[in-house]
Amino acid sequence: MNRKNDKEPADSTPADEAPSAQTAFASYAAPLVDHAIEYANAVREDASPEDFHQLRVSLRRLRSLWWAFQPLLDEGENTRQRALYKYLATAAGKTRDWDILIELLAQESGIARGLTPTLENARGDALATSRETLSNADVKHLLREALSSATRELNTAHERVPLGKFANQRVAASERTLKKRMKRARHAKRSNYTAFHDVRKAGKKLRYLLEFFGPVLKGGRKRTVKRLKQIQKRFGTLNDIVASEMLLRDNAALLAASGDTDAVLQWLKKERKRRMRSAAGLLRTL
Structure with a gap:
């Protein structure tokens, strides 16, 4: 799968005006949402440690962005969205934690040789759970809705910062x-x-x-x-x-x-x- 690391931000602000935080939000959030959806789709097809790692990173970056814009967003909704990103990152993390343990012990081959098959099986079970959780959560719909809701709230705000x-x-x-x-x-x-x-x-x-x-x-x-x-x-x-x-x-x-x-x-x-x-x-x- 060809994954893009950079996407051009949207800019709805006229060139002669300083952009406001409200109008700039979508240009930060939309690429992150796209990346997260991309990697959520990838882990359904590919069990590679890198995809799980990148999915967690994307979700953590989303959580940080929503924290950054917290003063401009409804407090309750903002808290719920950040909790959602944490929940999804934790779901991906259940597999990623096994990857990290396996990678660490691979560096000390003599110490864990007998454990490796069991660790791989445990990782497989965690992968199935992660995939089921992410699939049931409907990541694409949740993230698109979160982006739309926050963008709509910011764009209709009377004050501009x-x-x-x-x-x-x-x-x-x-x-x-x-x-x-x-x-x-x-x-x-x-x-x-x-x-x-x-x-x-x-x-x-x-x-x-x-x-x-x-x-x-x-x-x-x-x-x-x-x-x-x-x-x-x-x-x-x-x-x-x-x-x-x-x-x-x-x-x-x-x-x-x-x-x-x-x-x-x-x-x-x-x-x-x-x-x-x-x-x-x-x-x-x-």
Whole structure:
């Protein structure tokens, strides 16, 4: 399947007028909706880890965009839409989590050789569940309706907010959240993974906003983007280990007869501690 990564944004604003946030919304949201539908269709036909990964990314970006436009949208409806994107991303994530565990253990071939067939079978079961959930949800209809509803609400609003002003305000709000979470994580106990996970989520949201609004923001953001890439890489590898360890523990009974799960858990525990130290070290330098 040929998947396009970029689509031309629609622009209904005259060239001599500064665009408003309300009129610009669809140019951000429509390509994301198209991508999400594209990958939702792809996972029905193809079981590749990359399609599930890209579907989750598309849904997370949609959730971040709806958060960005939260001040301009009905609060209740906005909350419901963001919950929907999270639900769909979680459905895709049930398969993606197995992919991550399998990929991690493939790097340590000697430690999980006996587990591999059982992990692949468990991944197949998760795939069937993910596909059923996404099919029953009718992703295309839900996302198209969410886009239409939000666009209609924004286009009929009496007030207009300059896009540049709005974008800078929302990015600033996201930056404040990230700084607070980084401060909390710096003072958290090494065992408090939640504090580190909150940094990762806040950093990811800010990076998405910078990608959305980059051309209309005041000042350069190269340093910020570089820092966010560092956070995502370092904290992402930590999250992979923690999620894999939880998945293995939650399915201990299923995997008990398939190999030495204790050895795998010991390796994951060791990796978690190492990557926690690495993440904490990065925080001290930022």
